[in-house]
Amino acid sequence: MSEKESVLHQFGKNAEKYVTSKIHAKGNDLAMVVEIARENQNGDLLDIATGGGHVANALAPLFTNVVALDLTPEMLESAKKFITSNGHTNVSFIQGDALNLPFPNQTFGTVTCRIAPHHFPNVNQFIKEAFRVLKDNGLFILVDNVAPELDEYDHFYNFVEKKRDPSHVRAYKKSEWITYLEKEGFTIQTFSTFKKTFNFDVWCEMMDVPQQDKEELNAFMNAASKNLQQHFSIELLNDQVQSFQGQSMLLVASKGETH
Secondary structure (H helix, E strand, O other), rough: OOHHHHHHHHHHOOHHHHHHHHHHHHOOOHHHHHHHHHHOOOOOOEEEOOOOOHHHHHHHHHOOOOOEEEEOHHHHHHHHHHHOOOOOOOEEEOOEEEEEEOOOOOOEEEEEEEEHHHHHOOHHHHHHHHHEEEEEEEEOOOOOEEEEEEEHHHHHHHHHHHHHOOOOOOOHHHHHHHHHHHHHOOOEEEEEEEEEEEEEEEEEEEEOOOOHHHHHHHHHHHHHOOOHHHOOOOEEEOEEEEEEEEEEEEEEEEEOOOO
C-alpha cells in the first residue's frame, strides 16, 4: 500500500472521529491561528489537509472565500457537514493532494495547514506548493507535531507514531522545518512550541489500533530508558501506559516578493 493509499484508508474509516477529537477541535494553537489570521487578513484562504475542518471553520468569518482541501473524500464530507452546520456559506470543499495543489500560482493571501504534514510523503514538495499558490507577501501558518532534536528521541517518537498509525510518515525536527522553509524562500516570522499530552487509550482508539499492536506499543514504551520516559513524560500505572507528552510547533512564515 502506498503512503497516499494508507492515508486514504486510515482517515477514510476514522473521519468522524477527527471532527469530534478534542486535540483537533480545541487547543490554544487553534485560537492562536485565528489571532494571527485576524491580524493579517489578506485575500482568500486555503486550508490544506483540512481534516475535520476546524481551521477552515474557525477562520471562515475572517475571509471572503475559504477553500478547504483534503485528500480523503470521507474526511471532506465530514468537514463539510460540520462547517455548514455552523452556518458558514463561504467555504468550498475540494478533494486534492497537498503535493500537487489544483490552483494557479499566487491564488491565496493566506495558506494554513494544521496537524497534517507528518502524513505527507514529501514535505519539501508540500512547501514548494504552498509557496507557489501564495501571493507575494502572503502568509503561511503551519501547526504540526515535531520530533526532538536528539536522534535517539526523534527515532523513539516517530517509531511509536508509525506503529500506532501506518499512514504516519515523519514528524520533523524544528530545525528541519526552519531549514526547508527558508530554502524555499519563506521568511520565518514567528515560531513557538507547546506541549501536547496524549491519553494513551484515546490516542490508540483514534486510529483503531489492533489490540496486539496496542500491547506491543505499551511494552515498547514500558521498556524505554528512564531518560526517554522522563523526556516524554510517560505515565505508567501497573505497567500500563496512561499518557505521554509530545511537542508541537506553530510556525508563521511570509512569502517575500518574487523576482
